[in-house]
Amino acid sequence: ATAIDLSDPEWKLKYQRDFEERFNIPHITDAFPDAEAIPSTFCLKMRSPTYINNKDRVLLKVINYSSPASAGAVCIDPDCTWIEQWVQRAGPRENIYFRPEDVKAAIVTCGGLCPGLNDVIRLIVITLEIYGVKNIVGIPFGYRGFSDKNLPEIPLSRKVVQNIHLSGGSLLGVSRGGPTVTEIVDSMEERGINMLFVLGGNGTHAGANAIHNECVKRRMKVAVVGVPKTIDNDILHMDKTFGFDTAVEEAQRAINSAYIEAHSAYHGIGVVKLMGRSSGFIAMQASLASGQVDICLIPEVPFNFHGPDGVLKHLNYLIETKGSAVVCVAEGAGQSFLENTNAKDASGNKVLGDIGVHIQQETKKYFKENGVAADVKYIDPTYMIRAVRANASDGILCTVLGQNAVHGAFAGYSGITVGIINNHYAYLPIPEVNAYDKSVDPNSRMWHRCLTSTGQPDFL
Ligand code: ATP
Ligand code: MG
Numbered sequence: 001a002t003a004i005d006l007s008d009p010e011w012k013l014k015y016q017r018d019f020e021e022r023f024n025i026p027h028i029t030d031a032f033p034d035a036e037a038i039p040s041t042f043c044l045k046m047r048s049p050t051y052i053n054n055k056d057r058v059l060l061k062v063i064n065y066s067s068p069a070s071a072g073a074v075c076i077d078p079d080c081t082w083i084e085q086w087v088q089r090a091g092p093r094e095n096i097y098f099r100p101e102d103v104k105a106a107i108v109t110c111g112g113l114c115p116g117l118n119d120v121i122r123l124i125v126i127t128l129e130i131y132g133v134k135n136i137v138g139i140p141f142g143y144r145g146f147s148d149k150n151l152p153e154i155p156l157s158r159k160v161v162q163n164i165h166l167s168g169g170s171l172l173g174v175s176r177g178g179p180t181v182t183e184i185v186d187s188m189e190e191r192g193i194n195m196l197f198v199l200g201g202n203g204t205h206a207g208a209n210a211i212h213n214e215c216v217k218r219r220m221k222v223a224v225v226g227v228p229k230t231i232d233n234d235i236l237h238m239d240k241t242f243g244f245d246t247a248v249e250e251a252q253r254a255i256n257s258a259y260i261e262a263h264s265a266y267h268g269i270g271v272v273k274l275m276g277r278s279s280g281f282i283a284m285q286a287s288l289a290s291g292q293v294d295i296c297l298i299p300e301v302p303f304n305f306h307g308p309d310g311v312l313k314h315l316n317y318l319i320e321t322k323g324s325a326v327v328c329v330a331e332g333a334g335q336s337f338l339e340n341t342n343a344k345d346a347s348g349n350k351v352l353g354d355i356g357v358h359i360q361q362e363t364k365k366y367f368k369e370n371g372v373a374a375d376v377k378y379i380d381p382t383y384m385i386r387a388v389r390a391n392a393s394d395g396i397l398c399t400v401l402g403q404n405a406v407h408g409a410f411a412g413y414s415g416i417t418v419g420i421i422n423n424h425y426a427y428l429p430i431p432e433v434n435a436y437d438k439s440v441d442p443n444s445r446m447w448h449r450c451l452t453s454t455g456q457p458d459f460l
Pocket of ligand 2: 111201202203349
């Protein structure tokens with residue numbers, strides 16, 4: 001984003017122009033000005049009310065620059081320096097840029113598991129079939145499936161995907177690491193894939209955008225459309241990503257178990273580690289929802305562990321006053337207390353130390369040294385949460401995202417991703433959602449509501 005110079009009388013205009021340019025979604029006609037526009041029959045087939053106009057917009061934000069802290073709130077002061085940011089609305093377009101009979105569509109799921117992957121796959125396949133596409137395949141085990149000759153394509157149809165949403169995981173399998181972008185695009189060329197649907201997180205989206213750019217470079221008429229899959233809810237601009245709601249709900253079971261264990265033991269302390277590598281949304285929301293958490297620790301808010309105002313001191317106070325305590329910690333919190341191994345996973349992500357184990361060990365040690373009995377139990381429900389099927393709310397979100405991904409591809413957009421913004425569905429260029437991870441604002445009302453709920457002090 002361009003830095004704003006408020007003394008420039010033209011700043012508002014310039015900012016808005018810059019914003020519109022950045023959020024303008026790439027279209028096949030950018031590279032192929034002569035690409036034929038074919039009237040869509042989708043709405044007729046589906047007795048659907050209307051097509052979405054290319055000029056339709058969704059309100060992303062109203063920013064009041066006279067008071068940056070109120071970003072997101074509508075400014076009613078006529079003298080204030082507010083600007084609105086609008087993004088392009090998702091949905092079926094009147095004109096399509098692919099003949100359904102010429103389409104070979106591929107779906108790939110990368111990264112870790114997340115509730116709802118099968119729901120999205122299902123709706124992509126079903127919607128493609130409604131458009132008239134016959135050639136639909138799944139690429140097995142993430143990007144790896146593009147290069148591994150032992151992994152054949154998985155033919156997909158409504159029949160194959162009809163009931164896959166009834167279980168968690170991914171029908172296609174997932175993986176980290178794998179071939180280079182050049183190898184992936186070589187393989188797409190060889191296989192004749194001209195629509196690629198990519199389900200994954202920030203790494204996968206970086207890959208999808210690179211694939212899109214490489215296709216443009218090679219003058220391949222391909223639509224690459226992403227659907228953000230991040231259980232951590234750390235994708236920019238979106239209200240939420242699929243799987244997050246389910247994860248928060250499922251985390252309640254772990255927190256409740258930790259509570260029961262802690263409450264039933266003499267001086268019991270339950271520690272639950274939840275997902276959230278750089279963003280503490282799951283830990284915050286799960287703590288808020290459960291009302292059983294005494295201490296919530298997230299990566300965005302630094303905390304002191306051993307000091308006079310540290311976590312251990314507060315645990316001691318809780319044991320003295322309440323007799324038990326529950327700690328909910330996000331996996332990325334407190335990494336500075338752990339040994340840095342510099343280890344990386346196959347995709348190049350830093351391998352985090354286990355903060356849950358650390359808290360358990362240090363707590364045991366602390367109480368032992370102080371001659372106070374304490375019964376510490378640690379629960380890591382990560383893999384149990386990731387593997388569940390989507391709940392009702394995520395099921396609906398996945399359904400809409402899957403449909404809109406296909407509408408976007410047929411409309412000729414590429415290098416885009418789809419998300420829910422202010423309760424409406426929108427297309428965004430991948431680099432804008434991938435610029436950095438969305439995180440919990442420690443000054444936000446939501447984090448302070450969480451603090452009110454837990455009753456924890458600032459551990460500083
Ligand atoms: P998760 O939320 O589970 O971490 P993710 O999409 O971030 O999802 P990664 O394992 O980081 O998961 O990446 C998934 C795939 O994307 C891998 O196959 C990896 O090789 C590829 N990838 C990651 N970063 C890039 C990049 N910058 N350019 C191209 N491909 C990438
Ligand atoms: Mg990632």
